[in-house]
Amino acid sequence: MASLRQEFLRRKPVSEMAEETGADTGKGELERSIGLFQLAAFGIGATIGTGIFIVLTEAVPIGGPAVVLSFVLAGAVAGLTAICYAELASAVPVSGSSYSYAYATLGEGVAMIVAACLLLEYGVSSAAVAVGWSQYLNELLDNLFGFTVPDSLSNAPEQDGFFNLPAVILVVLCSLLLIRGASESAKVNAVMVMIKVGVLVLFVVLGLQGWNSDNLSDFTPFGLSGITSAAGIIFFSYIGLDAVSTAGEEVRNPRRNLPLAILIALTVVTTLYIAVALVAVAAQPVAGFEGQEAGLAAILEDVTGSTWPATVLAAGAVISIFSVTLVTLYGQTRILFAMGRDGMIPPLFHKLNPRTLTPVPTTIIVALVVSTLAGVLPIDFLAEMTSIGTLVAFLVVSVGVIVLRRSAPDLPRGFRVPLYPLTPILSIAGTIWIIQDLRPVTIYVFFAWATVALIWYFLYGRRHSELGRLEGAGKVTP
């Protein structure tokens, strides 16, 4: 009988994973075909999400105009963690999410914690973007038809509403599409990225008219801690940069191209974010951000004095956030699918509908949970929970890089972090620095959530683990 410690630390053998994903059959072999700029473009497309449309309203009241620096801080930490993630991903010759990489390198228990973080990164972020969508939808409806969904049906209870109906509808619609087996083609994805970049550039160009240096005179009203607290919320808008890390096995000359692509993507994205943030804080005094809905559209309307730019921006946001919600919900169901197959959660989660080949029960459960979250929780809390989940997942990954260098120094790695051990240490320090300045309630809720995940692991996952079953049957040597 394996001891608790052994169970917690048991790792999925790489050969086992390779067999599951068909890496050895020749089918799973990926060609090294992605070049530097393709990879950087891929990272930019995956990162420029919805965060920037919604975080300013939450971050500026905390950081003041210095929120511009928060973007630099959050971007730097995101870049460091992405580089660490790339090493971990390259040590496992199969593709998967950070949950799968953690399972193969750091053990079952850690994988469970990472999975708990991923539920925040995907599930809760779907809820957060759905709430942001509802704000822009209201703005669009107001500008086009002079009609808005009443506050009681478009706000969380904490903001004097009853529940957020448009957000719930969005989640339900996306889930129905996923149950039918909808997917987004590469073309649609590219169009969505262009819409997002397009409306952000529109915001910067037109918003410049409202430049007022007086708004920037008190640049750091809340000091350094204000900057880091705001960075915690803003981190949300850098999720997706890690997509570059997992492309490792398809990249030509990864040692050079991976960190360079992360750097290029990071620079482009951060520059755009800073431009947007700077224009926004210069156009409007800090007090104006508090509680502002559909922030970017509202600012644009004030600055230009006409409604059409705000309408265009809101329309762009409504279209592109829809696609982001679809993608994050998709990711969430597939992560649960992987966990279900490993026996960490009940087998219901890896049941496929034979006609549509989609995991229907999982999708329904995710839809129920996410729409409830989107319906009753305010956006700042959802954004912070997403950020802390992502930050902790990356913290674990960065620690994992150091642990793995010690425990398995000879493991072949396609990519090694430059300046070891400085990079992972900086990455760890950065994530901890940002996490500790988040609101206490966020940190408490996160600890409670992680505890629930661990209790679940000890009561359920540990006993139902597919890997444990194989080990017990002697099919896999521990």
Added chain:
Amino acid sequence: MVVGVSPDRRGRPALHLGALLARSAEDDLVLCTIVPTPWPPSPAKVDAEYRVELERVAAEALDAAHARIPADIAATTLVRSARSVPAGLLEVAEERDARFLVVGSSSAGVFGRIALGSISSRLMHSSPVLVALPPRGYRCAPHARVTRVTAAYGGSESSEDIVVAAAEVTARLGATLRLASFAVRARPPYTSGVGTEADRSMIDQWVEEVEAAGRAALDRVRDLAAVPPRLETVIGYGESWDEALEDVEWQDGEVLAIGSSAVGPVARVFLGSRASKIVRNSPVPVVVVPRGTVAELAGRAGRAV
């Protein structure tokens, strides 16, 4: 010849029909299951495990399907990922240079009849190759061959081409060709004042014309290079399409060939109103010949003279 195999294992009729056609045409079978394509980059490969499972489910379904194919037919299996099932099947059909694409009937239909589902009806409208559809629950004997091809024939210029095209296919399958026309006339209301006989004579007139045109079409067939061993004609009468199709006799190894409508886009299958009624009421498998292929087959048959 490509057979679409559904991962839910409902595809037995399509397998039987595929085997029947392959044996008769001395062709081999490609059993193909379509799985959804991977998504674009956005979520960082979170679906790796899910994709593996998809391929496994598909491979299992194909193995089960392969085991049902009689040993005298060469069959290979193929998992293909595509944005939609019809698109994937057409891609494979084009790649393999397939003559027939066999897909199952929708599970929502009546037993023993064909029901067009989302996949088959999309293929009806976009396939450049012959689409074969079995009725629900279709089975055939292990060593059966196609004995007779019935071409649904309406007497117009374009349907003469379908006769020639069907003759070409029939000759290749080594079967008898039969021309079938269906005279459907609802009983007129007694209140029309002219009695039922007026209508009767109209039908007779139509039948005479159709028979003459059919003879002419068969004469054209007799001039072809490859003439089917036997030629027949038949007319089904009925007050509804259902009755008219029941009125003629059907053999076990029979298939019904219909042409796609003349109003659809060139070279694609597009079912007209009569053709889709025939498909819905046919008790035997239906082969739908796209218009472009009709011309091509007719041309090929003619050239060989």
